[in-house]
Amino acid sequence: MARLAKPVIMGITPGSPADAVGLKPGDKLMEINGNPVRDDLDYRFLTADERLELKVVSATGESRAVTIHKEFDEELGIDFGGKATFDGIYTCHNNCVFCFVHQQPRGLRPTLTLMDDDFRLSYMHGNFITLVGISEEHWRRILDQKLTPLYISVHATDDDLRAFLLGTDKARGILGQLRELADSGIQFHTQVVSCPGLNDGAALDKTITDLSALGDALLSISVVPVGLTRFRQGLYPVRSYRPNEAAAMIDQIEAWQQKLAPEWGTVLVHASDEWYVVAGREAPPAEVYENYDQLENGVGMIRLFLEQMKATTERLPAELPAPRKVTIATGVLATRTLRTAADWLMEHVKGLTVDVVTIENEFYGPTVTVAGLILGQDYVAQLRPRPDLGDLVILPAVGFRETDFKSLDNMTLDDISALLGGVPVTIAATPAELADKATGGGLLPEKKKRRLKSLRLTHYGEAAVVNMEKDPLGRCERSPGLKSPLGE
Numbered sequence: 001m002a003r004l005a006k007p008v009i010m011g012i013t014p015g016s017p018a019d020a021v022g023l024k025p026g027d028k029l030m031e032i033n034g035n036p037v038r039d040d041l042d043y044r045f046l047t048a049d050e051r052l053e054l055k056v057v058s059a060t061g062e063s064r065a066v067t068i069h070k071e072f073d074e075e076l077g078i079d080f081g082g083k084a085t086f087d088g089i090y091t092c093h094n095n096c097v098f099c100f101v102h103q104q105p106r107g108l109r110p111t112l113t114l115m116d117d118d119f120r121l122s123y124m125h126g127n128f129i130t131l132v133g134i135s136e137e138h139w140r141r142i143l144d145q146k147l148t149p150l151y152i153s154v155h156a157t158d159d160d161l162r163a164f165l166l167g168t169d170k171a172r173g174i175l176g177q178l179r180e181l182a183d184s185g186i187q188f189h190t191q192v193v194s195c196p197g198l199n200d201g202a203a204l205d206k207t208i209t210d211l212s213a214l215g216d217a218l219l220s221i222s223v224v225p226v227g228l229t230r231f232r233q234g235l236y237p238v239r240s241y242r243p244n245e246a247a248a249m250i251d252q253i254e255a256w257q258q259k260l261a262p263e264w265g266t267v268l269v270h271a272s273d274e275w276y277v278v279a280g281r282e283a284p285p286a287e288v289y290e291n292y293d294q295l296e297n298g299v300g301m302i303r304l305f306l307e308q309m310k311a312t313t314e315r316l317p318a319e320l321p322a323p324r325k326v327t328i329a330t331g332v333l334a335t336r337t338l339r340t341a342a343d344w345l346m347e348h349v350k351g352l353t354v355d356v357v358t359i360e361n362e363f364y365g366p367t368v369t370v371a372g373l374i375l376g377q378d379y380v381a382q383l384r385p386r387p388d389l390g391d392l393v394i395l396p397a398v399g400f401r402e403t404d405f406k407s408l409d410n411m412t413l414d415d416i417s418a419l420l421g422g423v424p425v426t427i428a429a430t431p432a433e434l435a436d437k438a439t440g441g442g443l444l445p446e447k448k449k450r451r452l453k454s455l456r457l458t459h460y461g462e463a464a465v466v467n468m469e470k471d472p473l474g475r476c477e478r479s480p481g482l483k484s485p486l487g488e
């Protein structure tokens with residue numbers, strides 16, 4: 001049954017066509033030219049016309065119709081407060097053996113347990129969707145509105161295996177779905193969340209073989225390792241990858257890259273950063289990541305971070321006016337990258353000392369190594385015993401809510417600072433921001449001193465980041481990686 005959309009207008013641009021006909025914040029935009037406005041996509045499609053008949057319901061419940069004449073593609077001037085969908089988020093009905101949501105404790109943010117499977121957020125924000133049990137109406141909409149590219153969780157192309165992994169017989173037929181998308185001119189990025197002994201090895205070879213037969217519609221394949229927490233109880237027994245297995249996975253994927261690159265002009269298949277960290281190997285050079293198409297899935301973050309750090313060199317002061325020491329705390333996964341960055345900074349800035357402290361995830365368990373899932377209490381417990389935190393503690397912005405800078409366990413930066421004896425505590429999201437804060441400021445233009453806006457939450461990979469500013473719905477999707485430049 002269709003859900004009731006609530007497209008509440010939050011703001012009107014002065015002088016816009018919407019302003020001219022008297023639309024006001026608080027009004028609901030129910031229809032455009034007889035069509036419901038279910039989400040930002042509908043709004044964008046429907047407002048491209050020059051003549052618009054709007055059905056509007058005021059905050060007090062009065063319905064009225066207004067007609068707007070405007071230039072083709074002229075902005076109507078309505079702001080929905082950054083909301084992407086007006087009828088909620090379509091959620092999944094799967095029961096994946098690796099589901100990260102099923103491994104969450106009670107009492108954390110609702111955004112950590114939202115099981116989004118919404119094709120609109122896949123198109124608009126790059127969230128991964130499974131296409132399992134998608135309704136005919138939604139499928140038609142994807143095809144009719146040509147929503148391309150999409151981000152699709154494949155995991156395995158073998159029907160029996162995919163049904164097992166996703167916990168439902170409705171997961172069968174992914175190749176047919178992908179073929180239909182391809183035939184309709186819709187392209188897609190894909191991902192495989194790899195579980196030891198289940199969909200790796202020969203099963204992964206089959207998946208890559210099948211996907212690469214789809215032609216130009218296939219834009220990329222990422223392979224990410226399953227993420228597990230200590231709250232995984234009563235679920236199918238899945239374990240983490242060991243270093244030698246991670247190394248074997250890299251070898252397998254790099255063999256595919258060499259095989260596919262001559263024909264495709266792209267390596268097509270990527271191992272996420274975590275494989276390299278677990279295997280203890282250097283991340284590949286920047287060329288391998290091409291356009292960094294799956295960056296938010298944890299593919300290429302390490303390399304990009306290091307490249308961006310190097311790019312700050314020219315702006316670094318050669319020497320600080322007074323000696324300065326800062327402490328950078330991060331998760332296990334990012335430690336090596338941050339140490340490289342710290343060495344880089346100390347090499348170029350005289351008078352700067354940078355300590356990098358690895359924070360073990362006591363709350364979720366040792367297999368959760370990303371910075372995005374570190375709680376404030378773990379930062380405090382593991383930093384407090386250290387004798388000298390210096391002039392500033394810098395934490396990864398990932399894992400702190402964008403709106404109020406609170407950690408997953410609702411600690412503010414001031415709370416953490418107070419518990420660390422008053423040493424100032426800040427967050428950084430980019431290499432430039434890290435360099436700026438480490439050296440005492442002045443590297444960034446004022447307007448650049450902002451956090452990244454497009455970080456993501458994952459539920460079966462390990463990283464977790466929510467972008468509440470860009471997506472006030474608090475999306476959660478099955479993209480396993482977030483990866484803030486600082487975090488993972």
Ligand code: SF4
Nearest residue numbers: 092094096099115478
């Ligand atoms: S992993 Fe994603 S698709 Fe699978 S059950 Fe969890 S929320 Fe649903």
